[in-house]
Amino acid sequence: MTQVSETPLDGRCPTGDIATRWDRHKFDLKLVAPHNKRKNTIIVVGTGLAGGSAAASLAELGYNVLSFCIQDSPRRAHSIAAQGGINAAKNYTNDGDSVRRLFYDTVKGGEWRARESNVYRLATLSTSIIDQCVAQGVPFAREYGGSLANRSFGGAQVSRTFYCAGQTGQQLLIGAYQAMMRQVHAGRIKVFARREMLDVVVVDGVARGIVTRDLVTGKFETFSGDAVVLCTGGYGNAYYLSTMAKTCNVTAAWRAHKRGAYFANPCYTQIHPTCIPVSGTHQSKLTLMSESLRNDGRVWVSKTKGDTRSPDQIPEDERDYYLERRYPSYGNLAPRDISSRAAKERCDAGFGVGPSGLSVYLDFAAAIKRDGEDVVRGKYGNLFHMYEKITAENPYKVPMRIYPAVHYTMGGLWVDYNLQSNLPGLYVLGEANFSDHGANRLGASALMQGLADGYFVIPYTVGDHIATKKLKPVSTEAPEFGEALTTAKSRVESILKVNGKRSVEQFHRALGHIMWDNVGMGRNEKGLIKAIDSIKQLREEFWSDVKVLGSGETLNQNLEHAGRVADFLEFSELLARDALHRDESCGGHFREEHQTSEGECQRDDDNFAYAAAWEFKGIGGDSVLHKEPLTFSDCPLGTRSYK
Amino acid sequence: MSHTGSKILNLNLQIWRQAGPDQPGALKAYQLSGISTDMSFLEMLDILNEQLIAKGEEPVAFDHDCREGICGTCGVMINGQAHGPDNATTTCQLHMRRFNDGDTIVIEPWRAKAFPVVRDLVVNRSAFDRIIQSGGYVSVNTGGAPDANAIPVAGHKQQEAMAAAACIGCGACVASCKNASAMLFVSAKVSHLASLPQGQTERSKRVVSMVATMDKEQFGNCTNTGECEAACPAGIKLTNIAQLNREYMKAVLFSGE
Amino acid sequence: MSDSAASPSKAGILDWFGLRWFFRFLSSSIGQKFVMAITGLLLCGFLVVHLEGNLLLFVSAEKYNAYAHFLHSQEELLMVAETGLFVLFLAHLYLAFATAWGNAKARVDQYAVKQTKQAKGLWAASPSTWMFASGSVVLGFVILHLIDMKFQARPDIVYLDEHAPNAPYANALAVLSNPISRVVYTIGVIVLGFHLSHGFASAFQSLGLNHPKYTPLIKWISRLFAFAIAAGFASLPILVPSLSR
Incomplete structure (x- = not known):
């Protein structure tokens, strides 16, 4: 049985009028005087949208920033792959958008499992993000007259998404990267590329540093500072096949968890509906086709089971446009979790298309007929090009085939309103935290959250920690650093010592299978219990049979991968346990036992309207569950309907 | 399947x-x-x-x-x-x-x-980061930016900027050039920011500084063979290099840089 | 840039004239290409004038002689022009060697295999790949040409005294009729055309003149120019010997 803490967890949110909470809170936060900031060092791990924007903004304020990234350059973090866009409540289109509506859509989209205060702040800050990025020179799409263009995205009935062709994430990240590089030039940021964070160092109960491994030389290093900011992304690669970049991992978050930081809602995983289907057992990675495609593409399958006719041979009246049928008001722009499950439902029922039967059509014929091929090419040219590269099929002529894939993880390290974890001095931003998306994230909201956290939240809240804690300088000679260093080293050494027979890749794929089959789009008690057992067993096999060649003193990509898989093998069990404990369906967490007659999620607000924050009590042990009650006053609990 | x-x-x-x-x-x-x-x-x-x-x-x-x-x-x-x-x-x-x-x-x-x-097929491309550090940005601090629509950008200018900004910094231009020149990479960033109103204030300073860093990093000279353009996965055009040449000349001959 | 301010102790003649920026410009990769382009284009201009004068060989001996004597009568002007031409040539040459040297250093380890991705078929034969090599051949040709014509020092050719009224025409004919010259001159100008077919258009790119509206035209003009120059000059060793004296 799960051990539950008696004391409810407090998110330390301000109270009163929701619209002014952040403003009032900012005033209450203590400040660090400009001349004192340069005496403080802040460690920022990760250089995606959250990490890049945080590092740049903190350095602009005058702090010394040490920035770490696992890639060879800060410009390569996986935020770069976000395609479709970024939401902001600008209401430039005059179609009824407002901060409150973005807030409402996000809470509803997250199936009332996010914190109202955080979401409202996010919606408020969304407009400043666009201003900031434009000032940096991010080339957002424009109307001919020169004003900013917008498009619509899933889960919204307004056009509030700003975009840079199909490369919005890239352009926003380059913007943050450039801001960072400016601070490197100014001497206020020091970048440590190709470094992997392996531990958080806690001194007197406060996070004061990190342990890293230099991936090129294999050297272990320790760094001390006055705050540690983790911006290390999500854990989707626990499923092996996902749309994540290959280096995305849970290691930094998991090691922080092992040092005492609570891990919240790990079972909330987002399965994106429009990805290119798996083509074989060799597949190493899945590719997303932006949700923006659903603005013009129509999703359908045949009305006949096991129809093997080619799509052009299936007449219009024998096609089932199932999203338009089931969700007439949102149609093809139904939110991601709902569209994904609808695709799975059709494929499981035997209506899937393509050689494997595990895909559905995304058809642009109507849009091409209406607007012409050139217009469609102008909007989605790069995505169509990418699709054709991978599949060797021309989507201008043949409908795309798509299938859902793991894409984003809403869960993450637990943080309070200040984005500080329960470990003082440890801040968690972006996808790595759990706070803003609840059980499901709406399209074009991840970029918004990463940048809001980095540009506009952390610069205020980290100062409060430094000003109130009055930290004494700590050196890396302190015993706590030595202990963390030894722990990190010995873990790497023990991996090298196993010298078994199976490759890391094999273990990772095996874990992925367990996760996708049992903890994927549909979950049930039996499958979850089975998954927990299988993960345990796989973990044991890993530590007795993994084969990693070479040494720890050079670039050894296999060894890096092994360390990450080892952590996934521990973390995935927690994910499955969280899914097992959450005996309801909500957003990205669909328990088959709890669905309406129409196959929609059935929440249990009486028993599960809380964020589940897990405290580490040993690997595979019974973690302690801390519940943060969620209350909804400005967006009252309701039914999430997109019909 | x-x-x-x-x-x-x-x-x-x-x-x-x-x-x-x-x-x-x-x-x-x-x-x-x-x-x-x-x-x-x-x-x-x-x-x-x-x-x-x-x-x-x-x-x-x-x-x-x-x-x-x-x-x-x-x-x-x-x-x-x-x-x-x-x-x-x-x-x-x-x-x-x-x-x-x-x-x-x-x-x-x-x-x-x-x-x-x-090691093996892995190379160190940090020279690209150092080039950007020397000026590949708009010097604007977080906070206090004017409303996004207060800076109008004509549609075709935005498209020009976007086409240059699409550079992914992979280094194929350098690798394919017979002279190992980084001109396409540098020109993409210079053109991106020079095409936008936001990039005007530092326009001259940026190009002079970035070219100096590029030279210091020991990349080769451009001899206009066009191989970089053919190798570029992001479709960055040679016109950017011409623009870089123009920007540099203008900056050196007519500005205070 | 703050570089100039960074080393005040080294203030020298450049600072007196306020020309440190110019020196920095000349030592930058783009500045060098700029000078390369300007000198290249000016040399192209010289080629046009030179070809015009030479084609008088086909008009008549009198016209050609008159032209040559007129040139030589303007001694001071000629000296200035020749010096200018020499400086242009030297600058072009120096930069060619300097960039080639720098470029060689920029890639120490060579590829085992290297192919183009440009849609131009025979990469190996593309002018842009061979600028240094074609330039070197042109250099050799120019030296030989100067020995032949300017210094009139070819041992195997009997020159008329340059003050003789018919000397320019006769000497040109003597050189151009020599079998070795015919072969060398023909090859020399063809290689020159090859050099120009990239160089002319490339100069515009180096000067920053590249625009989708004009560049295709510039490329065609470049090829046409290269062909005209090569054909024009090649006509001399090929056709001139058959002219009756």
Whole structure:
């Protein structure tokens, strides 16, 4: 049985009028005087949208920033792959958008499992993000007259998404990267590329540093500072096949968890509906086709089971446009979790298309007929090009085939309103935290959250920690650093010592299978219990049979991968346990036992309207569950309907 | 599942193996069979590495990350062509259907003085970061930016800026240029910011400073061969280099820089 | 840039004239290409004038002689022009060597295999790849040409005294009729055309003049120019010997 803490967890949110909470809170936060900031060092791990924007903004304020990234350059973090866009409540289109509506859509989209205060702040800050990025020179799409263009995205009935062709994430990240590089030039940021964070160092109960491994030389290093900011992304690669970049991992978050930081809602995983289907057992990675495609593409399958006719041979009246049928008001722009499950439902029922039967059509014929091929090419040219590269099929002529894939993880390290974890001095931003998306994230909201956290939240809240804690300088000679260093080293050494027979890749794929089959789009008690057992067993096999060649003193990509898989093998069990404990369906967490007659999620607000924050009590042990009650006053609990 | 017409290939690989930055390297031959034409080029390397591990030989180190052509991490010379035979394609987007049964494929790292080899096919491209550090940005602090629509940008100007900003920083331009010149990379950033009103204040300073850093990093000179443009997976055009030349001349001859 | 301010102790003649920026410009990669382009284009201009004068060979001996004597009568002007031409040529040459040297250093380890990705078929034969080599051949040709014509020092050719009224025409004919010259001159100007077919258009790119509206035209003009120059000059060793004296 799960051990539950008696004391409810407090998110330390301000109270009163929701619209002014952040403003009032900012005033209450203590400040660090400009001349004192340069005496403080802040460690920022990760250089995606959250990490890049945080590092740049903190350095602009005058702090010394040490920035770490696992890639060879800060410009390569996986935020770069976000395609479709970024939401902001600008209401430039005059179609009824407002901060409150973005807030409402996000809470509803997250199936009332996010914190109202955080979401409202996010919606408020969304407009400043666009201003900031434009000032940096991010080339957002424009109307001919020169004003900013917008498009619509899933889960919204307004056009509030700003975009840079199909490369919005890239352009926003380059913007943050450039801001960072400016601070490197100014001497206020020091970048440590190709470094992997392996531990958080806690001194007197406060996070004061990190342990890293230099991936090129294999050297272990320790760094001390006055705050540690983790911006290390999500854990989707626990499923092996996902749309994540290959280096995305849970290691930094998991090691922080092992040092005492609570891990919240790990079972909330987002399965994106429009990805290119798996083509074989060799597949190493899945590719997303932006949700923006659903603005013009129509999703359908045949009305006949096991129809093997080619799509052009299936007449219009024998096609089932199932999203338009089931969700007439949102149609093809139904939110991601709902569209994904609808695709799975059709494929499981035997209506899937393509050689494997595990895909559905995304058809642009109507849009091409209406607007012409050139217009469609102008909007989605790069995505169509990418699709054709991978599949060797021309989507201008043949409908795309798509299938859902793991894409984003809403869960993450637990943080309070200040984005500080329960470990003082440890801040968690972006996808790595759990706070803003609840059980499901709406399209074009991840970029918004990463940048809001980095540009506009952390610069205020980290100062409060430094000003109130009055930290004494700590050196890396302190015993706590030595202990963390030894722990990190010995873990790497023990991996090298196993010298078994199976490759890391094999273990990772095996874990992925367990996760996708049992903890994927549909979950049930039996499958979850089975998954927990299988993960345990796989973990044991890993530590007795993994084969990693070479040494720890050079670039050894296999060894890096092994360390990450080892952590996934521990973390995935927690994910499955969280899914097992959450005996309801909500957003990205669909328990088959709890669905309406129409196959929609059935929440249990009486028993599960809380964020589940897990405290580490040993690997595979019974973690302690801390519940943060969620209350909804400005967006009252309701039914999430997109019909 | 496999696509109609997928085939199985047997390949002769010649791969550059180098244990470390200061170690000697050489091409090593590998036979690889049973490669499906549906695989990506990197998946083919994954399979090779799995086989090497099984045999007790250290796997080939190569850089890769997003595997969808946007992060710019991957990049190797494939039969003497940066990112392989296709235009507008990164190594990770290249698929094995582009090859034939029995082909010999020579795989080498990017070669340039400014990009020293780290190991096998992995090189150090931090020179690009240093070029951006010397001026590839708009100096604006967080906070206090005017409303986004207060800075109008004509549609065609935005498209021009976007086309240049699409650079993924992979280094194929340097690798493919017979002179190992970084002009296409530098010009993409200079053009991107010079096309926008936000980039005007530092326009002259930026170009002078970035070119000085580029020269200092020991990249070669541009001799207008156009090879970079053909190799660029992001479609960055030579017109950007002309613009860079123009911007530089204007800055040096007529501004205070 | 703050570089100039960074080393005040080294203030020298450049600072007196306020020309440190100019020196920095000349030593930058783009500045060098700029000078390369300007000198190249000016040399192209010289080629046009030179060809015009030479084609008088086909008009008549009198016209050609008159032209040559007129040139030589303007001694001071000629000296200035020749010096200018020499400086242009030297600058072009120096930069060619300097960039080639720098470029060689920029890639120490060579590829085992290297192929183009440009859609231009025979990369190996593309002019842009061979600028240094074609330039070197042109240099050799120019030296020989100067020995032949300017210094009139070819041992195997009998020159008329340059003050003789018919000397320019006769000497030109003597050189151009020599079998070795015919072969060398023909090859020399063809290689020159090859050099120009890239160089002319490339100069515009180096000067920053590249625009989708004009560049295709510039490329065609470049090829046409290169062909005209090569054909024009090649006509001399090929056709002139058959002219009746």
